[in-house]
Amino acid sequence: MMGDINTYQNITLTESYQVQSYKNNINDHIVSVLDYASSTNENPVLKSTKLKFSKQLYWESLNSIYQNNPIELDEASKQANRELKQNLYRKIIRELDKYFNINDVLLIESIDFTISNYMDSYKYSNIFGANNPFSFANNVFEKNNLLYSFTDNKDEYKDLLKKNKKESELSKDLTIGVLGKGHREDYAHGYIKDIYALRNLLLNLLEQDKHDSSNPLKINELYTKFRNLNVSESDLTDSNIKNWIVQPLKRFTKLGSNKYGYFIIKTEEDLYESYKSHYKNFVGFYNTLERHKNFAESMLSANLNDFEKHKEIY
Template sequence: MQNSFRFEDVILTDSYRTSSFKNNLNDHIVSVLDFAAENTNSTVFKDQSLKFSKSLYWECLSVIYEKNPIVIEDSLKEANRILEQNLYIDVIKKLGDFFDPNDELLLETIDFTISNYIDNLNYKKVLETNPWSFTNDILMNDNLLYSFTDNLDEYKNLLNNNKKESESSKYLTIGVLGKGSRKDYSQSSIKDIYALRTLFLNLLDEKNHNCENPIKINDIIKKFRDLGISKDDLSDSNIKYWIVKPLKEKVKIGSNKNGYFIIRNENDLFESYLSHYNNFIGFYKTLERHKKQSSLFTEFDNQFNMHDGFLKDELR
């Protein structure tokens, strides 16, 4: 493990006004859970009542560690131990008078930040999608220490701004905590994306949005707004890329030119397959036109036949 930047140069902020740390922490959590879901056969992710918890998070981290073991030479182990020790010294020094050894939330926040800092150093060149790149941004760009909780009683004021939210989504919330160089904390909340995916599937099922009754993306977004979930909690883009897109990739929902639908039977599955197949044919024909046009150019040795071999029987 090599420290690619100087941690001691990081200055903890004394302002929480422009902090966007909750979005980065949300990206981190979703990335950790998505990795585990894609790399384990655990029945946990098939549970229709799946809800985020700290224990689930730590189990998902274990999957990442097991699938991508980091081998450290004996000569580096002591150096790494000293690095971690120095990180704690640096953090406590930066907090100064705001460090309270009796503040359990603060100690947990420091532990979590340093653990993620080290994991980012270990995995940034190992994983194509590195979950710790998001938390690294919290430390380096927002200049905050951070943590989270699945127990909203720890942050009792987090739901104060969500009084109008529906009961079905109000408590699908994760508390997040940021700590800068000041006495108080930056408290906020993020939505439990995995639970919201399940909620969305249930809505599609209840309203019978199958392949014969698809729903447009704008109407999907409106359904979330009707639940009282604001853009601050879940932006239009978040709905598309954190909820709809992953469910499509996992073939939980399908799509055609008329919208999205839940996949409950073979007809739903085939309708989605056919839509993707037609798109595939369209892309292939476009690639063929590019290849044909390339005969007009001879300046560079670019390869325009990388797609050859696909769909020979159908298109030739």
Template sequence: MNNFNTYQDIILTDNYQKLSYKNHINDHITSVLDFAAESSDSTVLKDNDLKFSKNLYWECIDAIYQNNPINLNDSKKEENRILKQKLYKDIIDKLGVFFDYKDEILIETIDFTISNYMDNLNYHEILGTNNPWLFTNNILVNNNLLYSFTDNKDEYKHLLKKNKKESEISKNLTIGVIGKGHRKDYVQSYIKDIYALRNLFVNLLDENNHDRKSPLKINEIYQKFRDLNISENELTNNNIKSWIVQPLKKFTKIGSNKDGFFIIRNEEDLYESYKSHYNNFMGFYKTLERHKRFANTSEFNQNDFDKHNDIFLK
């Protein structure tokens, strides 16, 4: 029960200033969808017109469960049941006068927080750094918040404030997120539908013929989003790079060379990106080999400087 003892030390926050909960929820949702896309043959997750929904999220969670089964013995199952039961009681106690069993949003928020806490407990060793519940665990442990999200603006309309500065595109590609601390009210915000924005970007590359013959520099990509009236307050340059460009490269929907990024439409585009990555790989390899040669006169174990060659033995 060590994990429960850790949670008992957490005091739900009464200060909603400078919290990072919305970024953690965004990272969690994106990680869940990306993980499911990598580990399943789902055509839905590869659809160019994919938009996020709560149903899609739970389908991806189920896919993660199915592809990474956990075999718990009866003793461990009972331990988890007791822990979960104690978590509910402890959270209700921590909320104190701010707990209202008639508040359906609050009940959903408690359920979601505890479900993610248990999943992190069960999967943190199995999935390692790929564990999507690492992000939500940060909300509870570091932000000291209960939390939830919705793709239906009407569901939280009495809680979520309108962002008047938001672009029209962003308004249609937003997910409402809320947090609950030791207060009567909720903290609320919006995050972007990253999957829809990825598809918007791919379609933009396609429509403007940005293939291997007409790549875009990263700064030009940032500007494309600004031209759509998506401000840096809504989506930073770093968000664009880490949440949109890099995953699209990872899933081979876009490629790159020394001149920039481009859509992969055919074998020629694919080969252009391959050549660029191959040249980069050879550059890194030669650098590592030079390190190995310089290390011949050092006191280090020579095997420590030959790890880059071990990959060819696997």
């Protein structure tokens, strides 16, 4: 749930561009939108090893969400949404103050995109819950206090973005430009990797080489898969590969793992093999927490309520 729809009233656009997490939030939003489309749409483009992100692909994927999750509103709700949208525009223009320029195309695009995602985050909160793809983007506004936008066209932000000449040709091609706008004249700007394409590339490689639960790969072997694609460590570090590609694929239940390594989940057998491994880890963690609780009972100063939290998951 998004919570109070009027939280925007307490948002103040930031004057600092030090926090870089807005880029991760935009990336998580893009990936979740494309993941949803991939799971509900047979469009072969989304499953291609040559997939490259584009705004057109993004908007097509977004339409999949709208078409598969229609929202019927009565007239009163429609009017409430119109008023909310108008108030958001007024709030943002007030926050920008002297930095609002109606002739700044990038600024207007950022305002429109920010408000669109704010509205969708609210409208779809009951449908998607914790998996709401719009909540990631909305974090940029509510938590990073930035307006935001992105592009697949490097020339669109050519006056703001600088290319990293150390990157491999593959990675240069799989790059998305992002913008953030706070209460200041300039923009926060940078690049994010087209992580969805890289994840899709890895899944296709694993499927092609039949790395299922009977043939898992150690994490170092996964790194080698990327290095063999001429993706250097200065381009994507081992840590980047693990945190941006491997772990999210596990989170989306596309990769499984056990003590022998990682594997693609294609069958019920693969899924159960990963489940068994995670269940064993879960029991181990639970037993460790129980031992902590039992030890706390022997400490007169311990607040035993603090040591019961692991039982709340039941």
